[in-house]
Amino acid sequence: MKETQDFNDRQLWLLVIIDSTPHIDGITRLQKYGLLASKITLRDESAYDDWMAHNFGAYSSTLQSDIKFLDQKNLIEINSVDTMHGSHDDYSISKQGKNVVREFKTKYEDLAEKIKVITVHYFNRSLDELLADAYALFPEYTSKSTIKGRVRTSIMKRNTNLNTEIKLPYTEKKIGLLSITETAEINQFPYNDEEIRKKLAEQAGLAGVPPTDPRAYDELSEVFADKEFLADLSDENIKEIINSIR
Incomplete structure:
Protein backbone atom coordinates (compact mmCIF):
# COMPACT_ATOMS: atom_id res chain seq x y z
CA MET A 1 0.00 0.00 0.00
CA SER A 126 10.39 39.89 4.93
CA LEU A 127 6.72 39.03 5.25
CA ASP A 128 5.91 42.55 4.04
CA GLU A 129 7.67 41.86 0.74
CA LEU A 130 5.75 38.60 0.28
CA LEU A 131 2.48 40.36 1.10
CA ALA A 132 3.27 43.17 -1.33
CA ASP A 133 3.75 40.72 -4.19
CA ALA A 134 0.72 38.59 -3.29
CA TYR A 135 -1.50 41.68 -3.03
CA ALA A 136 -0.27 43.07 -6.33
CA LEU A 137 -0.63 39.75 -8.18
CA PHE A 138 -4.10 39.00 -6.80
CA PRO A 139 -5.78 42.30 -5.82
CA GLU A 140 -9.22 40.65 -5.94
CA TYR A 141 -8.50 39.23 -2.47
CA THR A 142 -7.50 42.51 -0.80
CA SER A 143 -10.89 44.20 -0.37
CA LYS A 144 -11.13 43.26 3.35
CA SER A 145 -7.47 43.75 4.17
CA THR A 146 -6.68 45.72 7.32
CA ILE A 147 -3.05 46.32 6.25
CA LYS A 148 -3.47 47.59 2.69
CA GLY A 149 -1.74 50.88 3.46
CA ARG A 150 1.24 49.06 4.96
CA VAL A 151 1.47 46.85 1.87
CA ARG A 152 1.35 49.78 -0.56
CA THR A 153 4.09 51.52 1.40
CA SER A 154 6.18 48.35 1.24
CA ILE A 155 5.94 48.36 -2.56
CA MET A 156 6.91 52.01 -2.72
CA LYS A 157 9.92 51.52 -0.44
CA ARG A 158 11.26 48.98 -2.93
CA ASN A 159 10.52 51.10 -5.95
CA THR A 160 9.80 54.84 -5.76
CA ASN A 161 9.54 54.97 -9.55
CA LEU A 162 6.01 53.59 -9.83
CA ASN A 163 6.14 53.54 -13.61
CA THR A 164 8.69 50.70 -13.43
CA GLU A 165 7.15 47.29 -12.76
CA ILE A 166 8.81 44.54 -10.74
CA LYS A 167 9.69 41.19 -12.36
CA LEU A 168 9.35 38.07 -10.20
CA PRO A 169 11.19 34.76 -10.82
CA TYR A 170 8.10 32.54 -10.70
CA THR A 171 5.64 34.31 -13.00
CA GLU A 172 5.60 36.28 -16.24
CA LYS A 173 3.24 38.82 -14.71
CA LYS A 174 4.89 42.09 -13.68
CA ILE A 175 3.62 44.07 -10.72
CA GLY A 176 3.62 47.61 -9.38
CA LEU A 177 1.73 49.84 -6.95
CA LEU A 178 -1.02 50.69 -9.43
CA SER A 179 -2.09 47.04 -9.65
CA ILE A 180 -3.58 47.31 -6.13
CA THR A 181 -4.71 50.92 -6.34
CA GLU A 182 -8.00 49.89 -7.95
CA THR A 183 -9.04 47.94 -4.84
CA ALA A 184 -9.18 51.07 -2.70
CA GLU A 185 -12.64 51.82 -1.32
CA ILE A 186 -14.26 55.04 -2.49
CA ASN A 187 -14.60 57.73 0.16
CA GLN A 188 -18.30 58.30 0.93
CA PHE A 189 -17.78 62.05 1.33
CA PRO A 190 -17.77 64.49 -1.62
CA TYR A 191 -14.40 64.91 -3.25
CA ASN A 192 -12.84 68.34 -2.79
CA ASP A 193 -9.63 68.43 -4.81
CA GLU A 194 -8.43 71.80 -3.54
CA GLU A 195 -8.88 70.90 0.13
CA ILE A 196 -7.31 67.47 -0.34
CA ARG A 197 -4.27 68.91 -2.10
CA LYS A 198 -3.85 71.36 0.77
CA LYS A 199 -3.87 68.52 3.31
CA LEU A 200 -1.44 66.47 1.24
CA ALA A 201 0.94 69.40 0.99
CA GLU A 202 0.85 69.85 4.78
CA GLN A 203 1.52 66.15 5.38
CA ALA A 204 4.40 66.05 2.91
CA GLY A 205 5.91 69.39 3.90
CA LEU A 206 5.50 70.74 0.37
CA ALA A 207 4.41 74.16 -0.83
CA GLY A 208 1.67 72.56 -2.89
CA VAL A 209 0.46 69.41 -4.63
CA PRO A 210 -0.83 69.38 -8.23
CA PRO A 211 -4.41 68.26 -9.02
CA THR A 212 -4.89 64.54 -8.42
CA ASP A 213 -7.31 61.77 -9.28
CA PRO A 214 -9.85 61.27 -6.43
CA ARG A 215 -8.57 57.75 -5.74
CA ALA A 216 -5.03 59.03 -5.27
CA TYR A 217 -5.68 60.75 -1.94
CA ASP A 218 -5.86 57.55 0.10
CA GLU A 219 -2.73 56.23 -1.61
CA LEU A 220 -0.70 59.37 -0.97
CA SER A 221 -1.98 59.90 2.57
CA GLU A 222 -0.81 56.44 3.61
CA VAL A 223 2.60 57.04 2.12
CA PHE A 224 3.06 60.50 3.59
CA ALA A 225 2.03 59.21 7.03
CA ASP A 226 5.19 57.08 7.04
CA LYS A 227 7.69 59.64 8.36
CA GLU A 228 10.63 57.21 8.19
CA PHE A 229 9.94 56.56 4.51
CA LEU A 230 9.57 60.27 3.76
CA ALA A 231 12.90 61.03 5.39
CA ASP A 232 14.64 58.95 2.72
CA LEU A 233 12.92 60.71 -0.19
CA SER A 234 14.10 63.75 -2.07
CA ASP A 235 11.71 66.42 -3.35
CA GLU A 236 12.15 64.90 -6.80
CA ASN A 237 11.15 61.45 -5.48
CA ILE A 238 7.96 62.86 -3.96
CA LYS A 239 7.04 64.69 -7.15
CA GLU A 240 7.62 61.47 -9.10
CA ILE A 241 5.33 59.52 -6.78
CA ILE A 242 2.58 62.13 -7.09
CA ASN A 243 2.83 62.24 -10.88
CA SER A 244 2.77 58.43 -11.11
CA ILE A 245 -0.50 58.14 -9.16
CA ARG A 246 -2.24 61.07 -10.86
Whole structure:
Protein backbone atom coordinates (compact mmCIF):
# COMPACT_ATOMS: atom_id res chain seq x y z
CA MET A 1 0.00 0.00 0.00
CA LYS A 2 1.40 3.37 -1.01
CA GLU A 3 2.20 5.94 1.65
CA THR A 4 0.08 8.59 -0.10
CA GLN A 5 -3.19 6.67 -0.32
CA ASP A 6 -4.58 8.20 2.88
CA PHE A 7 -4.16 11.76 1.60
CA ASN A 8 -5.65 13.76 -1.25
CA ASP A 9 -3.49 15.62 -3.77
CA ARG A 10 -4.26 18.97 -2.20
CA GLN A 11 -2.84 17.84 1.15
CA LEU A 12 0.20 16.35 -0.56
CA TRP A 13 0.86 19.63 -2.37
CA LEU A 14 0.71 21.37 0.99
CA LEU A 15 3.36 18.96 2.25
CA VAL A 16 5.46 19.78 -0.82
CA ILE A 17 5.21 23.49 0.05
CA ILE A 18 6.19 22.94 3.68
CA ASP A 19 9.05 20.63 2.65
CA SER A 20 10.46 23.11 0.14
CA THR A 21 12.34 25.20 2.76
CA PRO A 22 13.77 24.35 6.20
CA HIS A 23 10.78 25.98 7.89
CA ILE A 24 7.95 28.45 7.23
CA ASP A 25 7.69 31.41 9.55
CA GLY A 26 4.03 32.00 10.45
CA ILE A 27 0.59 31.10 9.13
CA THR A 28 0.25 34.25 7.02
CA ARG A 29 3.39 33.33 5.10
CA LEU A 30 2.19 29.75 4.66
CA GLN A 31 -1.21 30.94 3.40
CA LYS A 32 0.48 33.19 0.83
CA TYR A 33 2.76 30.36 -0.33
CA GLY A 34 -0.39 28.29 -0.79
CA LEU A 35 -2.00 31.10 -2.79
CA LEU A 36 0.96 31.60 -5.13
CA ALA A 37 1.47 27.86 -5.64
CA SER A 38 -2.24 27.21 -6.28
CA LYS A 39 -2.85 30.16 -8.60
CA ILE A 40 0.43 30.13 -10.53
CA THR A 41 2.12 26.71 -10.42
CA LEU A 42 -0.77 24.30 -9.81
CA ARG A 43 -3.48 25.79 -12.00
CA ASP A 44 -4.03 22.43 -13.75
CA GLU A 45 -3.77 20.33 -10.59
CA SER A 46 -5.95 19.64 -7.55
CA ALA A 47 -4.99 22.74 -5.61
CA TYR A 48 -6.77 25.08 -3.21
CA ASP A 49 -9.63 26.93 -4.87
CA ASP A 50 -11.60 28.42 -1.96
CA TRP A 51 -9.61 31.64 -1.65
CA MET A 52 -11.45 34.57 -0.12
CA ALA A 53 -10.66 38.13 0.95
CA HIS A 54 -9.52 38.30 4.58
CA ASN A 55 -7.73 40.61 7.04
CA PHE A 56 -4.33 39.87 5.52
CA GLY A 57 -5.40 39.26 1.94
CA ALA A 58 -6.18 35.89 0.38
CA TYR A 59 -7.18 33.15 2.83
CA SER A 60 -8.17 29.50 2.32
CA SER A 61 -10.15 27.82 5.09
CA THR A 62 -9.46 24.43 3.46
CA LEU A 63 -5.72 25.03 3.67
CA GLN A 64 -6.15 25.97 7.32
CA SER A 65 -8.05 22.73 7.99
CA ASP A 66 -5.44 20.68 6.14
CA ILE A 67 -2.69 22.13 8.34
CA LYS A 68 -4.53 20.79 11.40
CA PHE A 69 -5.05 17.44 9.68
CA LEU A 70 -1.37 17.07 8.75
CA ASP A 71 -0.39 18.03 12.29
CA GLN A 72 -2.71 15.40 13.76
CA LYS A 73 -1.12 12.81 11.45
CA ASN A 74 2.34 13.89 12.69
CA LEU A 75 3.40 14.81 9.16
CA ILE A 76 4.39 18.36 10.11
CA GLU A 77 5.81 20.04 13.19
CA ILE A 78 4.38 23.28 14.57
CA ASN A 79 6.43 25.22 17.10
CA SER A 80 5.55 28.49 18.82
CA VAL A 81 8.18 31.20 18.36
CA ASP A 82 8.40 34.28 20.60
CA THR A 83 9.60 37.56 19.12
CA MET A 84 9.61 41.22 20.17
CA HIS A 85 6.35 41.60 18.21
CA GLY A 86 4.60 38.65 19.89
CA SER A 87 4.44 34.93 19.19
CA HIS A 88 3.66 32.98 16.02
CA ASP A 89 3.73 29.39 14.79
CA ASP A 90 6.65 28.02 12.81
CA TYR A 91 5.96 25.14 10.38
CA SER A 92 8.28 22.37 9.17
CA ILE A 93 7.88 18.88 7.76
CA SER A 94 8.49 15.87 10.00
CA LYS A 95 10.53 12.79 9.11
CA GLN A 96 7.28 10.88 8.65
CA GLY A 97 5.98 13.66 6.40
CA LYS A 98 9.07 13.45 4.21
CA ASN A 99 8.52 9.71 3.81
CA VAL A 100 4.88 10.22 2.84
CA VAL A 101 5.51 12.92 0.24
CA ARG A 102 8.74 11.54 -1.28
CA GLU A 103 7.09 9.45 -4.01
CA PHE A 104 4.62 12.25 -4.84
CA LYS A 105 7.47 14.76 -5.25
CA THR A 106 9.30 12.36 -7.55
CA LYS A 107 6.20 11.91 -9.70
CA TYR A 108 5.67 15.68 -10.00
CA GLU A 109 9.31 16.75 -9.84
CA ASP A 110 8.97 19.69 -12.25
CA LEU A 111 6.04 21.21 -10.36
CA ALA A 112 7.72 20.62 -7.00
CA GLU A 113 10.78 22.51 -8.25
CA LYS A 114 8.60 25.41 -9.44
CA ILE A 115 6.99 25.60 -6.00
CA LYS A 116 10.45 25.66 -4.46
CA VAL A 117 11.34 28.66 -6.65
CA ILE A 118 8.50 30.56 -4.95
CA THR A 119 9.31 29.62 -1.37
CA VAL A 120 13.09 29.95 -1.69
CA HIS A 121 12.63 33.40 -3.26
CA TYR A 122 10.87 34.62 -0.10
CA PHE A 123 12.66 32.48 2.50
CA ASN A 124 15.07 35.24 3.56
CA ARG A 125 12.76 38.08 2.59
CA SER A 126 10.39 39.89 4.93
CA LEU A 127 6.72 39.03 5.25
CA ASP A 128 5.91 42.55 4.04
CA GLU A 129 7.67 41.86 0.74
CA LEU A 130 5.75 38.60 0.28
CA LEU A 131 2.48 40.36 1.10
CA ALA A 132 3.27 43.17 -1.33
CA ASP A 133 3.75 40.72 -4.19
CA ALA A 134 0.72 38.59 -3.29
CA TYR A 135 -1.50 41.68 -3.03
CA ALA A 136 -0.27 43.07 -6.33
CA LEU A 137 -0.63 39.75 -8.18
CA PHE A 138 -4.10 39.00 -6.80
CA PRO A 139 -5.78 42.30 -5.82
CA GLU A 140 -9.22 40.65 -5.94
CA TYR A 141 -8.50 39.23 -2.47
CA THR A 142 -7.50 42.51 -0.80
CA SER A 143 -10.89 44.20 -0.37
CA LYS A 144 -11.13 43.26 3.35
CA SER A 145 -7.47 43.75 4.17
CA THR A 146 -6.68 45.72 7.32
CA ILE A 147 -3.05 46.32 6.25
CA LYS A 148 -3.47 47.59 2.69
CA GLY A 149 -1.74 50.88 3.46
CA ARG A 150 1.24 49.06 4.96
CA VAL A 151 1.47 46.85 1.87
CA ARG A 152 1.35 49.78 -0.56
CA THR A 153 4.09 51.52 1.40
CA SER A 154 6.18 48.35 1.24
CA ILE A 155 5.94 48.36 -2.56
CA MET A 156 6.91 52.01 -2.72
CA LYS A 157 9.92 51.52 -0.44
CA ARG A 158 11.26 48.98 -2.93
CA ASN A 159 10.52 51.10 -5.95
CA THR A 160 9.80 54.84 -5.76
CA ASN A 161 9.54 54.97 -9.55
CA LEU A 162 6.01 53.59 -9.83
CA ASN A 163 6.14 53.54 -13.61
CA THR A 164 8.69 50.70 -13.43
CA GLU A 165 7.15 47.29 -12.76
CA ILE A 166 8.81 44.54 -10.74
CA LYS A 167 9.69 41.19 -12.36
CA LEU A 168 9.35 38.07 -10.20
CA PRO A 169 11.19 34.76 -10.82
CA TYR A 170 8.10 32.54 -10.70
CA THR A 171 5.64 34.31 -13.00
CA GLU A 172 5.60 36.28 -16.24
CA LYS A 173 3.24 38.82 -14.71
CA LYS A 174 4.89 42.09 -13.68
CA ILE A 175 3.62 44.07 -10.72
CA GLY A 176 3.62 47.61 -9.38
CA LEU A 177 1.73 49.84 -6.95
CA LEU A 178 -1.02 50.69 -9.43
CA SER A 179 -2.09 47.04 -9.65
CA ILE A 180 -3.58 47.31 -6.13
CA THR A 181 -4.71 50.92 -6.34
CA GLU A 182 -8.00 49.89 -7.95
CA THR A 183 -9.04 47.94 -4.84
CA ALA A 184 -9.18 51.07 -2.70
CA GLU A 185 -12.64 51.82 -1.32
CA ILE A 186 -14.26 55.04 -2.49
CA ASN A 187 -14.60 57.73 0.16
CA GLN A 188 -18.30 58.30 0.93
CA PHE A 189 -17.78 62.05 1.33
CA PRO A 190 -17.77 64.49 -1.62
CA TYR A 191 -14.40 64.91 -3.25
CA ASN A 192 -12.84 68.34 -2.79
CA ASP A 193 -9.63 68.43 -4.81
CA GLU A 194 -8.43 71.80 -3.54
CA GLU A 195 -8.88 70.90 0.13
CA ILE A 196 -7.31 67.47 -0.34
CA ARG A 197 -4.27 68.91 -2.10
CA LYS A 198 -3.85 71.36 0.77
CA LYS A 199 -3.87 68.52 3.31
CA LEU A 200 -1.44 66.47 1.24
CA ALA A 201 0.94 69.40 0.99
CA GLU A 202 0.85 69.85 4.78
CA GLN A 203 1.52 66.15 5.38
CA ALA A 204 4.40 66.05 2.91
CA GLY A 205 5.91 69.39 3.90
CA LEU A 206 5.50 70.74 0.37
CA ALA A 207 4.41 74.16 -0.83
CA GLY A 208 1.67 72.56 -2.89
CA VAL A 209 0.46 69.41 -4.63
CA PRO A 210 -0.83 69.38 -8.23
CA PRO A 211 -4.41 68.26 -9.02
CA THR A 212 -4.89 64.54 -8.42
CA ASP A 213 -7.31 61.77 -9.28
CA PRO A 214 -9.85 61.27 -6.43
CA ARG A 215 -8.57 57.75 -5.74
CA ALA A 216 -5.03 59.03 -5.27
CA TYR A 217 -5.68 60.75 -1.94
CA ASP A 218 -5.86 57.55 0.10
CA GLU A 219 -2.73 56.23 -1.61
CA LEU A 220 -0.70 59.37 -0.97
CA SER A 221 -1.98 59.90 2.57
CA GLU A 222 -0.81 56.44 3.61
CA VAL A 223 2.60 57.04 2.12
CA PHE A 224 3.06 60.50 3.59
CA ALA A 225 2.03 59.21 7.03
CA ASP A 226 5.19 57.08 7.04
CA LYS A 227 7.69 59.64 8.36
CA GLU A 228 10.63 57.21 8.19
CA PHE A 229 9.94 56.56 4.51
CA LEU A 230 9.57 60.27 3.76
CA ALA A 231 12.90 61.03 5.39
CA ASP A 232 14.64 58.95 2.72
CA LEU A 233 12.92 60.71 -0.19
CA SER A 234 14.10 63.75 -2.07
CA ASP A 235 11.71 66.42 -3.35
CA GLU A 236 12.15 64.90 -6.80
CA ASN A 237 11.15 61.45 -5.48
CA ILE A 238 7.96 62.86 -3.96
CA LYS A 239 7.04 64.69 -7.15
CA GLU A 240 7.62 61.47 -9.10
CA ILE A 241 5.33 59.52 -6.78
CA ILE A 242 2.58 62.13 -7.09
CA ASN A 243 2.83 62.24 -10.88
CA SER A 244 2.77 58.43 -11.11
CA ILE A 245 -0.50 58.14 -9.16
CA ARG A 246 -2.24 61.07 -10.86
